[in-house]
Amino acid sequence: MLPHSFAPAEPSGLADSPTSEPLLAGLNPEQRAAVTLPAGHALILAGAGSGKTRVLTTRIAWLLQNGYATPGGILAVTFTNKAAREMLTRLSAMLPVNVRGMWIGTFHGLCNRMLRAHHKATGLPQTFQILDTQDQLSAIKRLCKQYQIDEERYPPKQLQQFIANCKEEGMRPRDVPQHDSVARKKVEIYQLYEDQCQREGVVDFGELLLRSYELLRDNDAIRAHYQRRFAYILVDEFQDTNRLQYAWLKQLAGDVVEGRLQTQGSVMAVGDDDQSIYAFRGARVGNMQDFVREFDVRQQIKLEENYRSYSNILDSANALIRHNSRRLGKELRTQQGPGEPVRVYEAASDLAEAQWLVDEIRQLVKDGMARREIAVLYRSNAQSRVIESALFNAGVPYRVYGGLRFFERAEVKHALAYLRLLENPHDDTSFLRVVNFPPRGIGARSIEQLQDAARSAGCSLHDAVAAVAGRAGTHLGAFVALVDVLREQTQGLNLRAIIERMLDASGLIEHYRSEKEGADRIENLEELVNAAESFVMQEGFGRDAVALPLDEQRAALRQSPASQGLNPDAPRLDLPLPAVDAAARPGAGTADVDLETGETLSPLAAFLTHAALEAGDNQAQAGQDAVQLMTVHASKGLEFDAVFISGMEEGLFPHENALSSQESLEEERRLMYVAITRARRRLYLSHAQTRLLHGQTRYNLRSRFFDELPEHALKWLTPRHPGFASFARTSGAVYAGVSSATDQFGLKSDSPVNAPLPAQKTPPAHGLRVGTAVFHTKFGEGKVLALEGQGEDARAQVQFPRHGTKWLALAVAKLTVVE
């Protein structure tokens, strides 16, 4: 058994102190076991709707209440700001605790907090700014121009991906294998990018994590400090962690001694391998197995009791996900009855599907369901269009999730760029964004001149302005003067005043006033002032955690059912942090590290950080009771009384790009699992025979996922036509999806869109499917994008890397299938 050292006290296990009863009331045995686990590492497999957040927050409250931990000894990490906020809100409703002392936030938020506290040790300026994805891309493009990198051979988007991937794998340029000249070049660019960021005092999202990880890894005193401090580490959505995030957690938890992890704190990882839907952006479900092995996890608890849905819905989810291999294994169950059947509808077209959705939604609303309790889910954003227009024409209020968020809007980013220049004039990304916006006669030529000057002088664009002569120099000089004067003038002003002065002096407002569609933009700029104001009000800027004022905490507590028996006015558990005992730290006698400096950021710097780390709301205007439209991904973590999953078609869901490998197909299945488990009472699955996609009519088969659902739970609203399974049988495709089959095949392209298809379809003789790799003697290898027509008329649209996309008559063109 691994040695554990526990601080400050060790929970004794299931023997609760009498005071924890009110906290634990209403928890089922598994939840209760998870909440009251003794010190040591634990994996909680929390199924959808099993009360995961409740367990996490109650665990923290229980640890605090029983004195097993102080607020300063807790670290709880999530992926989204929303999840972190929810945890804080629920926690402060349970206990009158000062949440300010706790480290509860996103990975990025906590890393940011750590880097600011130790900026000297990390080699960053204290007021380093954070590049979002847009900023990062423009920084890379600028770098490519500067070093004359062939953007054909090294597309900036790809470089961005490459750099982000490297960082997620914990690799600095020197760590990246350089097998060939292309790899060498990419690494060289990576290094140049790093130098540029360092020079400008900016970090990207990946850098926040990597720097923080390296800080812990390379600095014994700091690592020891945090290892001692965080007696309890809790990780939400653990299945979504990437390699670097896991490595970061390991640094916080303990050191590897003689090949074994010697931990100080206890790590509780909460996750669900069946809901892992972010492998495409680096999430590694394997971290769950690694965690169990490397941390020698003894406590594994499954939360399988579902409090959300009726059993027909859960049976469907369970049956579907059983088709995945390599699962940790889990079955959702409920004490509720079967409820209503899952309704399945086949529409003739995407239009007809949307119309049916509208009719069904209207009926639900008429029967008394709130519109906000109805969600329409789809696999990809492009599908929302038809549905939106059907809802719009019917006058049904709806809300679409996704799209640009507040702090990502162009006008807001412009304003933020000005503010960032006030904070840091050497931020070239911000400089370039607004040097000629609003237009002030500084063209591409002048900027090139300036960039050349900056490069030869090895300084920032701001500092290079003096070196540019002539008219260009005059205009540039005026811009720099504007920013510098503004910086002077805003010294000592409050945040609101700073922003107002900036909006005025920059000419942004005036510029948009003269633009025809500028009204919305001006509104957003005014909203920026409000956002800053409410940020300041929230006290405690410089921290990502949002703390409720004490009286609000107590008010929430009075209303909370979890607070029964607690005294809302009891003194706060505002215990001091454990002192860092330098003498007791092995080999740290001389260390004079500024551990967790008390330096605070200026309100402006703090606000800019906030803007970068929390891009704002992702949904359109709230308030009105509206039907919710979103992708399946966006629906994760939400629940609704009625859920429609639309576009249940082969090629769409599962997506055609995911058919090539077992892993990606299984991720699609998990995605479907997530979608199903969003529904509380009613679940509808719909698909259309024809659908307009990329300007072309496509004929899609019913999704294979239907064949994986239990017949007893389904109610077919329309007669069943043969679906993927029958196609797969007749065409010899492997049903489990190992082959790259999609089941799209050609029907006469001029068949009327709304006419029902013939009941019996025949599989194509040519054996091609969308996604098939083919070889053409003249054009080389290509991929089938679409198929049309039958027999002699059959045509295929094929995309060739060299020759573009072409329609080929299969009777004429000699195409061979590439395995």
Add this chain to the structure above:
DNA sequence: ACAGGAATATTTTTT
């Protein structure tokens, strides 16, 4: 400097 037309690429996305 900027408008307008051609070329291009369309899974999912948080920080």
Add this chain to the structure above:
DNA sequence: ATATTCCTGT
């Protein structure tokens, strides 16, 4: 079909 990006001519 459509949104975005790129490029060219004025």
